[in-house]
Amino acid sequence: MGIDVKSSKGIDDDPIDPYLPENGNRGYRVSRYELDLTYKVHSNRLTGKATITTVTTEPRSRFTIDLASNLHVTKVVTNGSRNTKWLHRSGKLIVTPAQKIPVGGALVLTVQYGGSPKPIHSMWGEVGWEELTEGALVANQPNGAASWFPCDDHPSSKASYRISITADSPYYAVANGALVSKRTRASQTTWVYEQTEPMSSYLATIQIGPYERRDIGSGSVPMFAVHPPRLRSAFDVDFGRQPQMMDVFSRLFGAYPFPEYTVVVTDDQLEIPLEAQGLSIFGANHCSGQHESERLVAHELAHQWFGNSLTLGRWKDIWLHEGFACYAEWIWSENSGGPSAHELALQAHQGLARKPQDLIVGDPGPQLMFDDRVYKRGALTLHALRRRLGDDHFFALLREWTQTHLHSTVTAEQFTDLAAHYTDDSLRHLWDTWLGEKTLPVAPR
Ligand SMILES: [Zn+2]
Secondary structure, rough: EEEEOOOOOOOOOOOOOOOOOOOOOOOOEEEEEEEEEEEEEOOEEEEEEEEEEEEEEEOOOEEEEEOOOEEEEEEEEEEOOOOOOOEEOOEEEEEEEOOOOOOOOEEEEEEEEEOOOOOOEEEOOOOEEEEOOOOEEEEEOOOOOOHHEEEOOOOEEEEEEEEEEEEHHHHHHHOEEEEEEEEEEOOEEEEEEEEEEEEHHOOOOEEEEEEEEEEEEOOOOOOOEEEEEHHHHHHHHHOOOHHHHHHHHHHOOOOOOOOOOEEEEOOOOOOEEEEEEEEEEEHHHOOOOOOHHHHHHHHHHHHOOOOOEEEOOHHHOOOOHHHHHHHHHHHHHHOOOOOOHHHHHHHHHHHHHHHOOOOOOOOOOOOHOOOOOHHHHHHHHHHHHHHHHHHHHHHHHHHHHHHHHOOOOEEHHHHHHHHHOOOOOOOOHHHHHOOOOOOOOOOOO
């Protein structure tokens, strides 16, 4: 039933994150999402039932959750009671349970909804659910998740997921986690995935298309490829060294943080590849059979450690994802017969020296957070640190970093604090100049 709430503003006064002030919600912590989704490929029609298990953290009569306004909510139940008031507007579903819930009490929210999903317009372009020529793609980063399910859409809000997706039978459907069941009935197939390790909403994904799935693993981590059959041989060229990449990264960064890794290549072209938890999504254009995209293959794989297992708690620390993933490109190069990380660092430094020095890597502002200079200078910051600490200490630091904060939320201060344990000298000047000032420091020697 609907209600006549005067204003949806005023109950979430403080933004969780100034970079994305509309996203994220206060008053509860989500522990689990269970999504039952049905998607009709040809009509781009999505219907869903989301069961969201939370624990309250504040005494409130109303709670909000992010959900795109173009999706039509048909029913909301809290703690099993249909006697729940709700209002859906301006990208928020506002819910008033029939009974007040004490702090620390369970709030289980069930939302039924449907509509034609479309991407959310953001200052970084279109994000979220996107219709493909044949199928669908989901690329949420940073705030597109609410285009397809109700969520507490902030990276610090991590939860386990069960995603059930029913789609037309000729199509393959992928979601995060392990496939636990697949059932075909008449013309539709239901795929159920269980994502056990905690996941941020922006890393949740579904990929539907005319795909085949192949086992491409040869080492300790199971690896799979999901792509249109026509791209099979090109994939084997472009992603052929991924198992070696996995070995190099596992040795230097610590054990791979998830049970398996899947690369999805869409039939359509994509401007840029994108990471999701346990998955990466590339476009057909990245699969040319010419070995052109190996840098990106390394970048996306590295995000499984830096971004997906260890996830920023606030978007200003984006260099913890992109600087590390960019540095992983250089590390792969030097471990696979290409130019050394030092050579690539000097090249990147020359490139940055020719560009405007008007951003602060440690707090670039929302508009510039995906700027290439954040990626390159973030990577250079790590290279400067490596030259100071020496290889043994630097990679030991990375391994302690990924182990200590496995599957959790991190800040830049936690990284700089940990780094301080690996040297007797102060690193303050290094952090201040590389992360805190606009002027480009001299290249690491
Ligand atoms: Zn990246």
